[in-house]
Amino acid sequence: MQGRDKPRKSENLQYVSTRGEAPRLGFEEVLLAGLARDGGLYMPVTWPSLSARSIAEFADQPFAEVAVGLLQPFVGSSLGRADLLDIARAAYARFSHPAITPLRQIDRSLWVLELFHGPTLAFKDLAMQVLARLMDHVLARRGARVSIVAATSGDTGGAAIEAFRGLERLSVVVLFPKGRISEVQRRMMTTPAEANVNALAIEGTFDDCQALVKAMFNDLRFRDRLQLAAVNSINWARIVAQLTYYFVAAVALGGPARRVAFSVPTGNFGDVFAGYAAKAMGLPAEPLLIATNENDILARAWRTGTYALSDVIATSSPSMDIQVASNFERFLFEASGRDAAFVRGTMQGLQQSRSIGLGTALKAYRESFVAERVDQAAVGDCIQRVKAQSGYLLDPHSACALVAAERTATTSQPSAPVARVALATAHPAKFPETLEAITGKRPALPGRLDRLLSQPERVTTLPNDLSLVQRFVERCATTVWGPGA
Ligand SMILES: *Cc1c(COP(=O)(O)O)cnc(C)c1O
Numbered sequence: 001m002q003g004r005d006k007p008r009k010s011e012n013l014q015y016v017s018t019r020g021e022a023p024r025l026g027f028e029e030v031l032l033a034g035l036a037r038d039g040g041l042y043m044p045v046t047w048p049s050l051s052a053r054s055i056a057e058f059a060d061q062p063f064a065e066v067a068v069g070l071l072q073p074f075v076g077s078s079l080g081r082a083d084l085l086d087i088a089r090a091a092y093a094r095f096s097h098p099a100i101t102p103l104r105q106i107d108r109s110l111w112v113l114e115l116f117h118g119p120t121l122a123f124k125d126l127a128m129q130v131l132a133r134l135m136d137h138v139l140a141r142r143g144a145r146v147s148i149v150a151a152t153s154g155d156t157g158g159a160a161i162e163a164f165r166g167l168e169r170l171s172v173v174v175l176f177p178k179g180r181i182s183e184v185q186r187r188m189m190t191t192p193a194e195a196n197v198n199a200l201a202i203e204g205t206f207d208d209c210q211a212l213v214k215a216m217f218n219d220l221r222f223r224d225r226l227q228l229a230a231v232n233s234i235n236w237a238r239i240v241a242q243l244t245y246y247f248v249a250a251v252a253l254g255g256p257a258r259r260v261a262f263s264v265p266t267g268n269f270g271d272v273f274a275g276y277a278a279k280a281m282g283l284p285a286e287p288l289l290i291a292t293n294e295n296d297i298l299a300r301a302w303r304t305g306t307y308a309l310s311d312v313i314a315t316s317s318p319s320m321d322i323q324v325a326s327n328f329e330r331f332l333f334e335a336s337g338r339d340a341a342f343v344r345g346t347m348q349g350l351q352q353s354r355s356i357g358l359g360t361a362l363k364a365y366r367e368s369f370v371a372e373r374v375d376q377a378a379v380g381d382c383i384q385r386v387k388a389q390s391g392y393l394l395d396p397h398s399a400c401a402l403v404a405a406e407r408t409a410t411t412s413q414p415s416a417p418v419a420r421v422a423l424a425t426a427h428p429a430k431f432p433e434t435l436e437a438i439t440g441k442r443p444a445l446p447g448r449l450d451r452l453l454s455q456p457e458r459v460t461t462l463p464n465d466l467s468l469v470q471r472f473v474e475r476c477a478t479t480v481w482g483p484g485a
Helices: 027-033 052-060 063-078 081-092 124-142 155-164 183-190 206-218 220-226 236-241 243-252 270-280 297-304 328-335 340-353 361-368 376-390 396-411 432-439 447-453 466-481
Strands: 015-017 042-044 103-107 110-114 146-151 170-177 197-203 259-265 288-292 306-308 355-357 369-373 418-424 460-463
Touching: 015 027, 027 063, 027 124, 027 236, 042 236, 042 328, 052 063, 052 243, 063 081, 063 124, 063 236, 063 243, 081 124, 110 243, 110 396, 124 155, 124 170, 124 236, 146 155, 146 206, 146 466, 155 170, 155 183, 155 197, 170 183, 170 206, 170 466, 183 197, 183 432, 183 447, 197 206, 197 466, 206 220, 206 466, 220 466, 236 243, 236 270, 243 259, 243 270, 259 270, 259 396, 270 288, 270 328, 288 297, 288 396, 297 306, 297 361, 297 369, 328 340, 328 361, 340 355, 361 369, 369 396, 376 396, 376 432, 396 418, 460 466
Parallel strands: 110 418, 146 170, 170 197, 197 460, 259 288, 259 418, 288 369
Antiparallel strands: 015 042, 103 110, 306 355
8 A cells, every 4th residue: 555646754734724824734733623723624735646546446445444545645644554544443343334335226327325324323423433533542642632612403413422422532512403403313412421522502503503613713712722623524634534435435336437426415515525525636526416405505606606695494404404514615715726815705705795706716616516406395205206116215315415316317418427326414214203204104213222212311501692602611621621621
């Protein structure tokens, strides 16, 4: 595996902020910080590039080794290959399928990529299990501690609490919109008993939760005092950990020779941006398909060139009920030719007027992506139809992606045969109420989660108020670290 694809020790990759006013950092600092100090997101200075041959070689490697091959150029000499391999193997050992992310064929040239075999039944486990172990490893070596605050539309929170529970160097507080997530999602956050993980219900929407988290990061004194770290998809390491299944799926279907068209159910733009990154690193793939629900800001922007916020609509795919797609900023940075002043101006404009023109970035947006809005009626039809045809049960997020893939298969004219792959981001049993309403039958949780519905819950509720939330986060950290810390 000593190849020309890897940077040498002296060439450790550096990271820059999309807003251009924060210092360049190395991988460890980016891992521990998350958001840049100027409010921007970190991006690698350049994309590591993989040859077609080294991509093809992934076909013969276990999932954990592919993950390490993709992590290594981003991590540089910060962690050795042996340490990375230990981390990756331990992370994926928690998955219940030997292939980690198996493909399931739905039609002649249509597959579902199952990303939900982790401990919380959502694709977020794939990155979070790696992220928690990377952070713990780096903190242990430094003798340091951090406090994690995260906003969740349902799945990030459970994945984070599950991945970080019991790690002594990390205090975790997850903010979720009260009453807007499923019972299974809530219980995954509220039943772990470890004192270092805490669920916080906010009286508001996901965007309110996300705004509170951003405000805590932008309060630099609070941020430094609490050693705040982010594990949302704004954390670069999460995007890197999500590269793996794009490469693994593509080579399993005959890539790089055969082209693959990925359809990605999208909320915060993190997952689909990982697909964009995979392409930037050399993976041959068709333009990525952004599948949205009724919260269709990305699809409207694709059509009209205007990225305009509207109110959040509650749908059957709650993890996509998002208006402000945080990682879209990373794409704007790329699409503008890495023009930090453009990104800064655009993001300020968005905050002031709730609407921005994509300007010169629109052309790149239309070249790199296609966007499709899939409403709840279409999602319900799809779940019923696929179940009747093959007995296979989709969750609503995955169904969004499948509908989008089917629609574009009939409208787009690729130059060569294409394998279409819809990303299945959650297990249907994570949304039993919704599935029961659509199919008349309540899907059972996998046996390993039997106790979830009977364990006692632990949760605090607060209004959408920054200073109250900050006080809670501080109390959680000092409980874990002791008052002198
Ligand atoms: C988080 C999530 C999404 C959206 O992913 P983003 O990276 O935020 O675009 C889609 N489906 C499920 C089930 C999720 O948990």
